[in-house]
Amino acid sequence: MEKADCNFLPQLLFPTPLGIYNFGPSNHELNCSLVRDSLVERQSDPNGVNRTNINGWHSNFEMEKRYESFKKLQSLIESSARHYCEFYGYDSNIFCNRLWVNLNEKISSNRIHHHGTSYLTGVYYPAKSIVNNEPTFNYSNFERPLLKSGFYRPHENNSPGCLYFLSPSYTESRTLSVLKRNDYNASASHMYPTSSILLVFPSHLLHGVDPFDEDCTRISISFNIGLNYD
Helix, strand or coil, X not given: CCCCCCCCCCCCCCCCCCEEEECHHHHHHHHHHHHHHHHHHHHHCCCCECCCEECCEECCCCHHHCCHHHHHHHHHHHHHHHHHHHHHCCCCCEEEEEEEEEEECCCCEEEEECCCCCCEEEEEECCCEEECCEEECCCCCXXXXXXXXXXXXXXXXXXXXXXXXXXXCHHHCXXXXXXXXXXXXXXXXXXXXXXXXXXXXXCCCCEEECCCCCCCEEEEEEEEEEECCC
């Protein structure tokens, strides 16, 4: 590929800040407790609430007030979110609340949505999936990329129900014809559940969860982050 006789400087304009925190096997005991308490909560409140979930189960909010495991996770989320804010140059006087659980089973999904007026939001994966009420784990050492460009390809990672993000300019970036998809030109990105991975991202970012056909349960824990004004 030839170019004019000049220097070329590639640069992203207005990138979307995303924080990926990997707690790895060190969170294993906590992950087991989170799964166990999530299943207990569903048993005690089988109807849950209806938000973005399609066929799946969405717990009531404020799980951190009912289970010690969620209170511990809340602390980890707050410390990670403060790091996120400081790293990207935002006000880090924040708090985390309203933790809730999504349990998706065969043909379940979450419709595309954002998190309204919260300062930040995110998701934590305590396990890859649950089979016969027992969690399965797939801890990662970051040797492979967790986020991939474009929409999902079925069974590419042998994991159920990927999370996908839409570019903030999704409806406005159709003037260039894409020959080879990459991080610069992708209008969407996706990631499969990976044990002990915490994502923090701006609450305006549109996201959803694709349906899957595996005979297992997908678990994720979501939360909102607010800004302290005092």
